[in-house]
Amino acid sequence: MPVTARQIVLARRPEGPVRAQDFALREQTLGAPAAGEVLVRNLWLSLDPYMRLFMAESGSIHGSVDLGAAMPGGAVGEVIVSASESLPVGTRVMSMAHGWRDHYLAPADQLQTVSAEVGPVQRFLGLYGLTGITAWGGIHGVLKPQPGETLFVNAAAGAVGSIAVQLAKRAGATVIASAGSDAKCAWVKQLGADHVVNYRREDLAARLAEFAPEGVAAAFDNVGGEQLEILIDAAARQGRIALCGAIALYDSANYRAGPRNLFATIEKHVTLTGFNAGFYFARAPEIIADLAAAEAAGALVSTETVIEGLEAMPQGFVDLMGGESRGKMLVRV
Numbered sequence: 506m507p508v509t510a511r512q513i514v515l516a517r518r519p520e521g522p523v524r525a526q527d528f529a530l531r532e533q534t535l536g537a538p539a540a541g542e543v544l545v546r547n548l549w550l551s552l553d554p555y556m557r558l559f560m561a562e563s564g565s566i567h568g569s570v571d572l573g574a575a576m577p578g579g580a581v582g583e584v585i586v587s588a589s590e591s592l593p594v595g596t597r598v599m600s601m602a603h604g605w606r607d608h609y610l611a612p613a614d615q616l617q618t619v620s621a622e623v624g625p626v627q628r629f630l631g632l633y634g635l636t637g638i639t640a641w642g643g644i645h646g647v648l649k650p651q652p653g654e655t656l657f658v659n660a661a662a663g664a665v666g667s668i669a670v671q672l673a674k675r676a677g678a679t680v681i682a683s684a685g686s687d688a689k690c691a692w693v694k695q696l697g698a699d700h701v702v703n704y705r706r707e708d709l710a711a712r713l714a715e716f717a718p719e720g721v722a723a724a725f726d727n728v729g730g731e732q733l734e735i736l737i738d739a740a741a742r743q744g745r746i747a748l749c750g751a752i753a754l755y756d757s758a759n760y761r762a763g764p765r766n767l768f769a770t771i772e773k774h775v776t777l778t779g780f781n782a783g784f785y786f787a788r789a790p791e792i793i794a795d796l797a798a799a800e801a802a803g804a805l806v807s808t809e810t811v812i813e814g815l816e817a818m819p820q821g822f823v824d825l826m827g828g829e830s831r832g833k834m835l836v837r838v
């Protein structure tokens with residue numbers, strides 16, 4: 506029996522900040538799955554800043570979405586019709602490509618099964634998915650904080666940042682965190698940050714000098730742009746900076762632009778390490794077990810901001826980029 510699927514497509518390429526009108530809702534009729542395929546009904550969809558990059562014509566390593574094409578992204582759903590022995594009806598599956606839609610057809614071997622045993626299935630888009638693995642990779646793979654070291658995290662009330670703050674605390678670091686409102690800063694402090702800075706209202710460079718007079722030993726940079734320049738200037742001798750993202754540049758014509766004060770890394774022997782969650786996917790079982798153990802021990806809280814319904818997703822994405830969410834932004838279909 507054919508299914509009418511709804512998808513969010515790219516209606517126009519944003520110039521500057523993304524707007525809900527840059528997207529449109531489209532219906533598509535899906536037939537029965539071919540041999541080896543399954544029909545999936547999505548339950549949860551992920552919203553992530555990297556999606557802004559493939560809305561641009563120039564695209565990114567993630568590619569560029571054609572005008573009129575469905576937006577890709579992460580999704581967790583349930584198999585409702587199966588032509589594959591490996592994924593019977595009722596199996597919960599995750600896809601990193603079939604987000605922004607309520608139903609899709611896909612070859613079974615392109616999907617990953619998810620287990621409800623480690624918690625609610627939407628966790629595989631957050632703490633046990635890209636978000637948690639990124640935070641873990643930046644803290645334990647790149648920065649490796651030592652007890653007592655000063656570690657800074659920006660966008661600290663966001664999905665990756667809020668987990669990174671807690672992992673750094675668990676490792677014994679003294680954590681300085683920044684976010685874009687006083688309410689967010691108060692929440693990040695509840696998560697364990699020792700010092701917080703509302704970068705929209707306060708002078709980030711001055712506050713870092715106050716909280717880390719010897720310089721910042723380790724920094725987890727989600728923001729890039731001018732904040733990365735501040736972090737390079739604030740770095741201690743032989744400091745480390747993990748380059749996770751550059752959201753401050755995603756609306757600009759050149760999100761790849763580098764910092765203007767790189768020479769300071771030579772003067773202070775500072776290490777900048779770009780990293781990518783994909784590099785850690787092979788270690789996902791070990792990382793998820795560690796995150797689950799931290800959560801079970803009460804050392805890690807995973808927070809979600811949930812948007813209801815596919816039609817609300819474009820505005821949800823605008824809100825994510827504008828700083829309206831706390832923790833991981835998800836859409837319940």
Ligand SMILES: NC(=O)c1ccc[n+]([C@@H]2O[C@H](COP(=O)([O-])OP(=O)(O)OC[C@H]3O[C@@H](n4cnc5c(N)ncnc54)[C@H](OP(=O)(O)O)[C@@H]3O)[C@@H](O)[C@H]2O)c1
Nearest residue numbers: 639660663664665684685727749750751752753781782828
């Ligand atoms: N390397 C990887 O593999 C990888 C994987 C996942 C994510 N990332 C990157 O990690 C970063 C965080 O991603 P996420 O999924 O956790 O999103 P998120 O932090 O939940 O949401 C984005 C946050 O960025 C902040 N922000 C937006 N514009 C800003 C600006 N101009 N200056 C400073 N802060 C700004 C906002 O918080 P405020 O209210 O604090 O401004 C907003 O809440 C992004 O750069 C993303 O691309 C990288």
